[in-house]
Amino acid sequence: AQSVAQPEDQVNVAEGNPLTVKCTYSVSGNPYLFWYVQYPNRGLQFLLKYITGDNLVKGSYGFEAEFNKSQTSFHLKKPSALVSDSALYFCAVRDIGTGGFKTIFGAGTRLFVKA
Amino acid sequence: GAGVSQSPSNKVTEKGKDVELRCDPISGHTALYWYRQSLGQGLEFLIYFQGNSAPDKSGLPSDRFSAERTGGSVSTLTIQRTQQEDSAVYLCASSWGTRASTDTQYFGPGTRLTVL
Numbered sequence: 317a318q319s320v321a322q323p324e325d326q327v328n329v330a331e332g333n334p335l336t337v338k339c340t341y342s343v344s345g346n347p348y349l350f351w352y353v354q355y356p357n358r359g360l361q362f363l364l365k366y367i368t369g370d371n372l373v374k375g376s377y378g379f380e381a382e383f384n385k386s387q388t389s390f391h392l393k394k395p396s397a398l399v400s401d402s403a404l405y406f407c408a409v410r411d412i413g414t415g416g417f418k419t420i421f422g423a424g425t426r427l428f429v430k431a
Numbered sequence: 432g433a434g435v436s437q438s439p440s441n442k443v444t445e446k447g448k449d450v451e452l453r454c455d456p457i458s459g460h461t462a463l464y465w466y467r468q469s470l471g472q473g474l475e476f477l478i479y480f481q482g483n484s485a486p487d488k489s490g491l492p493s494d495r496f497s498a499e500r501t502g503g504s505v506s507t508l509t510i511q512r513t514q515q516e517d518s519a520v521y522l523c524a525s526s527w528g529t530r531a532s533t534d535t536q537y538f539g540p541g542t543r544l545t546v547l
Contacts, residue, residue, distance in 0.1 A: 348533055359435070359522060359538035360474075367533045406473065410533070417462060417481060417528075418489075419536065421474040 318343045318411045322422035329397045330430050337392040337425045339407030348410040349390040350419070351381055355403045363405075366390060377401070397429045433457070435539035437523050443545045444513055452508040452542045456525030463506050464526075464536060465498060469519040477521075480506065481528050513546045520544070 319342045329335045341347055348367055352360040364375025371383045381392045392405060404424050411418040436455045444450050456463050465477040476490040480500040491497070495513075500506040510517055520541040526534035 350535075352538075357540075359540045360524075362535050362537065365533070365535060408474075417464070417479045417534075418476055418487065419464070420476070421466075423473040 318409050318420050320349075320407050320409045320420055320422045322405075322407055322425045324425050325423075326426045326428065328428045328430065331399050332396050335394050335397040335401070335427065335429070337405050337407075337427060339390045339392065339422060340388050341390060341407075341409045342388065343409055343412070345412050347383075347385075347388075347390075348412070349381075349383065350408040350410070351375065351379070351390075351392050352406045352408065352421075353377075353403050354406065354424075360406065363392070397427075399429045399431050402427055402429045435523055435525050435537055437521075437539040437542050439542060440540065441543045441545075443547065445547050446515060447512055449509065449511045450513055450544065452510075452521050452523075452544070454506045454508070454523030454525075454539060456504065456506070456523070457537055460525035460527055460537075461503065462526045462528030462534065462536075463500060464524040465506070465508050466522045466524065467492075467519045468522055468541070474522065477508070510544075513544075515546045518544055518546045 321340045350365045351363040366373045366383045374380045406424050407422040438453045461482045464479040466474040478498045480486045495511045498508045522541045524536040524538045526536045
């Protein structure tokens with residue numbers, strides 16, 4: 317069965333510093349991986365996805381994620397954090413076994429960026 | 432272009448009552464998904480619809496939960512005889528449905544359900 321883990325409940329970073337939000341996955345077959353962000357009282361917004369190709373995927377709002385097959389990781393990164401990046405971040409993997417429509421989400425990591 | 436819309440945005444009900452939650456997907460999207468997000472928890476898959484295919488109901492937590500999608504567009508999630516543990520934010524998402532494994536899902540703002 318597909319699964320995804322976000323080992324950190326919360327990440328704290330100072331504004332202007334680089335940030336990393338961790339995600340590891342377990343899949344059978346090729347991994348299709350996604351990152352979403354949820355701002356307070358709002359739905360999830362798509363940030364980026366890895367399907368194939370370059371291991372470094374660039375997405376919205378200056379975020380990027382690095383796919384590492386040997387470590388089964390898909391960490392979200394940003395070179396310089398903004399206070400407005402403070403939100404809840406979800407990593408997700410597509411469950412290919414069910415035809416690909418079912419998405420398994422991690423528990424989420426809350427990011428706090430301090431001014 | 433309108434995004435995914437959900438109504439109501441908030442619903443407070445009494446234990447034992449039935450509730451209906453509505454989702455309007457993005458026009459042209461053939462795939463529609465329902466998720467549940469409990470306080471402090473991640474997203475829990477409930478059900479998805481793809482075109483005219485039979486829906487995948489594998490995530491529905493009990494037979495009190497049901498969903499339908501009329502005309503391949505609007506969907507309604509119904510919870511019968513609500514319980515306090517049903518309190519959560521119910522999120523709907525839609526996607527083009529052309530390539531299941533790589534489709535990006537677009538989420539609505541959610542319906543916050545509180546069962547007293």
